[in-house]
Amino acid sequence: MAKIAIMGFGTVGSGVLEVCRRNAASIARRAGEPVEVKYILDVRDFSDSPDAALFTKSLDTILADPEVKVVVETIGGTKFAYPYVRQCLESGRSVCTSNKEMVATYGAELLALAREHGVAFLFEASVGGGTPIITPMHQCLAANHISRIQGIVNGTTNFMLTKMKRENMSFEEALKIAQQLGYAETKDPGDDVDGRDACRKIAILASLACGHHVYPDNISTRGIRDITVTDVKAAEKLDSAIKLIAWYDEGTDSQMAVGVEPMLVPNSNQLAGVDDVFNAVLMQGDMLGDVVFYGKGAGKLPTASAVVADVIDALKDGVKVHDSLFWKPAPKREGLVKDPGTYAWYIRVRGVAAALLPNVAGPGHVVLEENGEAAYRIDAATVDQIEEIRGKIRVLGGEVALVLKQLAD
Amino acid sequence: MAKIAIMGFGTVGSGVLEVCRRNAASIARRAGEPVEVKYILDVRDFSDSPDAALFTKSLDTILADPEVKVVVETIGGTKFAYPYVRQCLESGRSVCTSNKEMVATYGAELLALAREHGVAFLFEASVGGGTPIITPMHQCLAANHISRIQGIVNGTTNFMLTKMKRENMSFEEALKIAQQLGYAETKDPGDDVDGRDACRKIAILASLACGHHVYPDNISTRGIRDITVTDVKAAEKLDSAIKLIAWYDEGTDSQMAVGVEPMLVPNSNQLAGVDDVFNAVLMQGDMLGDVVFYGKGAGKLPTASAVVADVIDALKDGVKVHDSLFWKPAPKREGLVKDPGTYAWYIRVRGVAAALLPNVAGPGHVVLEENGEAAYRIDAATVDQIEEIRGKIRVLGGEVALVLKQLAD
Structure with missing residues (x-):
């Protein structure tokens, strides 16, 4: 019997409990042993819940129990989730999370911490909800x-x-x-x-x-x-x-x-x-x-089922699986990443006659005109050139109300 | 350095060698160590190949080398592939294959054999070529x-x-x-x-x-x-x-x-x-x-890249990953699996006037008539009912030339 804990009993967290129970037999077959939720950490009061006995308000309860091998983090945000996940990893627990904000902000650090402590840090559910993408x-x-x-x-x-x-x-x-x-x-x-x-x-x-x-x-x-x-x-x-x-x-x-x-x-x-x-x-x-x-994408049970799949992985494989699920820390750069590409574009312009647009915005064609606006397709331009076009239109007393890059085929 | 062997140097087998070499650095990072092809088993003569030194005609060469941990099977068919794969698994080597015929025929047996010997039997490339489906x-x-x-x-x-x-x-x-x-x-x-x-x-x-x-x-x-x-x-x-x-x-x-x-x-x-x-x-x-x-779906490098991903898995995880990639043996049943469903259908009929079809084939509508044939869509019927309709049309001197079930939305 493998014991796990859930931190945060919101939509996804309660879904994890539900998935574990509804598909208990097949999960046990795949994990090699039954999986039981032993604790649920949540600051709110769940004393009326049929599962009241599982709830705790203290992370220490979970950390003090050597039976708990994997902790699910479904608190969301980073304020509590991040320090709690750090503590879980440092204590030798694998962590499975759906928390994209935390992974996007602290991913490299948490992956390194997991590796250092020989445990897994998994987050399939953070992108695409239940749809397998990261794995x-x-x-x-x-x-x-x-x-x-x-x-x-x-x-x-x-x-x-x-x-x-x-x-x-x-x-x-x-x-x-x-x-x-x-x-x-x-x-x-x-x-x-x-x-x-x-x-x-x-x-x-x-x-x-x-x-x-x-x-x-x-x-x-x-x-x-x-x-x-x-x-x-x-x-x-x-x-x-x-x-x-x-x-x-x-x-x-x-x-x-x-x-x-x-x-x-x-x-x-x-x-x-x-x-x-x-x-x-x-x-x-x-x-x-x-x-x-x-x-x-989202949804309680789809997302929860992806978290539970990670739990099964963590129970089976521990840290070995993660040579491929890893990235290095990097310094934060100044400003935004530049996009050097050349694309076709769509712009919607106000206050400039459509007939002028080929001259101002370069080769392309007017898509439609209505309500004093003109939609224009530009055949090819870089991001910088689009900014120049924006400036020229301003000079003419107009305004570019929207710019859309065209996705290549 | 992890050593592997390739059995069968056809399209996919040679692709495996190429993928291993072209993406050596990233494969090493993900496998946790560099991956080297040490032997290639093929009955044909490759003495003019720049890799001539790797070739062997005898499986025993591979089995006798304790350095080889994973064997790739890309021979195809079952005549040689099946006994060779058995021997590899029995000798404690993990096997990765793209051979759908072998997996479809002997999958349960080979999975059990792999489990018994504590090794992996992986076949992501057997369905969808390079597209991840099985994993x-x-x-x-x-x-x-x-x-x-x-x-x-x-x-x-x-x-x-x-x-x-x-x-x-x-x-x-x-x-x-x-x-x-x-x-x-x-x-x-x-x-x-x-x-x-x-x-x-x-x-x-x-x-x-x-x-x-x-x-x-x-x-x-x-x-x-x-x-x-x-x-x-x-x-x-x-x-x-x-x-x-x-x-x-x-x-x-x-x-x-x-x-x-x-x-x-x-x-x-x-x-x-x-x-x-x-x-x-x-x-x-x-x-x-x-x-x-x-x-x-197919293609040399896509399929080979899926085989190599399995090799990386096998090197990392050994048998533990396979609690979920497993199915049990079952006796072969007599005859075909029955389809009890009710569907909408398309039939193309020869030798019967289209106007008769609603009476013969039940509610539906004539889609088109040409060259003495009528295409008719049946609103709902089971497989058995379609056979009855086929019989009725034969009695009328006609013939059902094609039947297509409609896929539900």
């Missing part, structure tokens, strides 16, 4: 060099963009529905709609791909607040969909580039058809070519 | 009960069906091109076009899902030879595509069903958009919901 990436693609990642990794914004496209909704209307369905936070939906959640996830995948820590603070991150019905319509005319894409490109001469931004995705690209709350991550391996992992 | 299935979905699998697992037939659809080609024309491109065997393309290759792959996935050996001989298997331009056209009218689907359904009361057949896939289903040589496997976990793994 196939570091394990099945172990013989590949991963040069590119492009993903739809935030289900909430993908749901909203799908609504906007299918039902001609505004951003505000789509957000309202996402909040009513519990997909977006009611108080502050910024983590989702401003791209911070996607940023943490691509920080984790980029770190794993390039082998050293990539900080969320260094990743240029833009959400979907500026997308309007006009943009959605223009995208359709361009046989494309607008998607919030988290991307990584190893570049040449280790000039790694990484970003989160809404992009124009041609319908011929598989990511264009990924709708609703689904996530999909495309990776390019040098031996393998493109591979895509696709599934429903 | 995420048994490892990341370890906390899930897998109730359904639907996959496009044969790249050759998928390429042919794509050609037939896009370019209005006949089966024969599409086969010719597939042969010219080296996707299909020139001498006997039957393994691909008659579904035997797909059958072996779904036998492996079904065995892993249900926990006991599922024999290819018990799987109802039908290929794509009977698909005509008319069918492709009718499928388009039904907003669907014809795909060769390998499927598994756990059913109720352990009435597991499994099959390989061309199916009518509605365009709303993600598998409809999987074109060319790509593979995609959809799995349904009870906790996770649907998840899809997608990538280019």
Whole structure:
């Protein structure tokens, strides 16, 4: 009988308990022994719960019990989660977490700490919820060099963009529905709609791909607040969909580039058809070519099932599995990672006649004009050139209201 | 330095050597030590090869060298591969293989033998080529009960069906091109076009899902030879595509069903958009919901990179990883596994007036009529009912030329 503890009994934490119980038999078969939740750490009062006996408010209870081999962290955030996870690893416990913020911020440090203490630090559920992404990436693609990642990794914004496209909704209307369905936070939906959640996830995948820590603070991150019905319509005319894409490109001469931004995705690209709350991550391996992992992103049981799979791994393998799930610490750099690429672009411009745009913005074509705005597709430009175009339009008394890079096929 | 041996220096075997050399540094980092190919077993003469010194014609050379910890089997077939793999496992070597025929035929036995000798038997590359399918299935979905699998697992037939659809080609024309491109065997393309290759792959996935050996001989298997331009056209009218689907359904009361057949896939289903040589496997976990793994199926380096990833795993983990990658032996049953489901169907009928079909085949509608044939969509029927319909049409002097089940959304 393997004993584990759960820290944080919110949505995912309670899901972990449920998964462990509902699939007890098959989990036992795969782990080689039954898995039992012995403690649940939570500051809130659960004395009325049928599982009241499992609850503790003190981490020391868990640390003092030598029977506990693996600790699940589902507190979220970093304030408590980070010191608690450190203590668990230092005490010789493996830790499995769904906490992307903590992994994106302290991943290299916690991986090193786990290695030092001969235990596992696993976080499959931190990207893609229940959809397997991190494990196939570091394990099945172990013989590949991963040069590119492009993903739809935030289900909430993908749901909203799908609504906007299918039902001609505004951003505000789509957000309202996402909040009513519990997909977006009611108080502050910024983590989702401003791209911070996607940023943490691509920080984790980029770190794993390039082998050293990539900080969320260094990743240029833009959400979907500026997308309007006009943009959605223009995208359709361009046989494309607008998607919030988290991307990584190893570049040449280790000039790694990484970003989160809404992009124009041609319908011929598989990511264009990924709708609703689904996530999909495309990776390019040098031996393998493109591979895509696709599934429903979040949700209590999907995410919990990924955490439990990590628990099974941790119980079986201890530290040995982690030669491939590892990246080195790196100093935080100043400012944002630059994107040196040349792309096709979509811009929406106010206050400048559409007829002038070819002169101002270079070769391309007007996609549509309405309500005093013009949507224009630029054939090829770098990020710097787009900034120059923005300046020129300002000089003409206009304004660039939105810029979307086009994702390559 | 970890030493390995390769048995069989064909396409995949030579790819394994190439991958090991080209990505030596990252493989070493992930395996925890450099990986070197010490022997290559092949009956053919390679004395002119720059690697001539590595070649041996005798398995005993490999078995006698205690330095060799992992053996790669890429001979193919079962005649030599099976006894050689047995000997390797019995001698305490882990084996990594891409050989679906061997795994589908002797998987349970070889897994048990590996467990008995404390070594690993790994075969990620046997399904989906380089695309990770088996590892995420048994490892990341370890906390899930897998109730359904639907996959496009044969790249050759998928390429042919794509050609037939896009370019209005006949089966024969599409086969010719597939042969010219080296996707299909020139001498006997039957393994691909008659579904035997797909059958072996779904036998492996079904065995892993249900926990006991599922024999290819018990799987109802039908290929794509009977698909005509008319069918492709009718499928388009039904907003669907014809795909060769390998499927598994756990059913109720352990009435597991499994099959390989061309199916009518509605365009709303993600598998409809999987074109060319790509593979995609959809799995349904009870906790996770649907998840899809997608990538280019075959190819020398993709497949080899999956074998090498298994080698890295075997070097790291030995036998412990395999509590989840395991299924039990089972007696071969008599005849084929029955499919008790009720489906919508597409039938193409010769020699019976289309107007009669609603009476003969039950509720549905005529999709198109041409060249004395009628394509008819049946709203709902079981496999047994389809056989009854076939009989009725024969009584009327007609013939059912093709039957396609419709894949549920």
